[in-house]
Amino acid sequence: xxxxxxxxxxxxxxxxxxxxxxxxxxxxxxxxxxxxxxxxxxxxxxxxxxxxxxxxxxxxxxxxxxxxxxxxxxxxxxxxxxxxxx
Numbered sequence: 671x672x673x674x675x676x677x678x679x680x681x682x683x684x685x686x687x688x689x690x691x692x693x694x695x696x697x698x699x700x701x702x703x704x705x706x707x708x709x710x711x712x713x714x715x716x717x718x719x720x721x722x723x724x725x726x727x728x729x730x731x732x733x734x735x736x737x738x739x740x741x742x743x744x745x746x747x748x749x750x751x752x753x754x755x756x
Contacts, residue, residue: 700737704740709736738753
């Protein structure tokens with residue numbers, strides 16, 4: 671019966687998502703732009719804590735959804751499945 675050998679531990683390298691995105695990428699612009707916006711002043715109304723469900727996982731922030739929306743718009747992605755693959 672053949673023996674399954676593990677991977678060599680010295681070949682693994684760790685990297686961050688920040689290191690893989692170029693400094694002049696549009697994604698960095700979207701991130702910085704949305705972070706500077708005051709979403710409440712623009713009329714983005716999130717659910718208050720009393721309106722949210724008490725059970726289950728907490729919701730994502732409104733700024734994160736706006737970042738995803740702008741990313742998809744600028745890259746011509748209309749399908750949520752295509753956006754997920756990106």
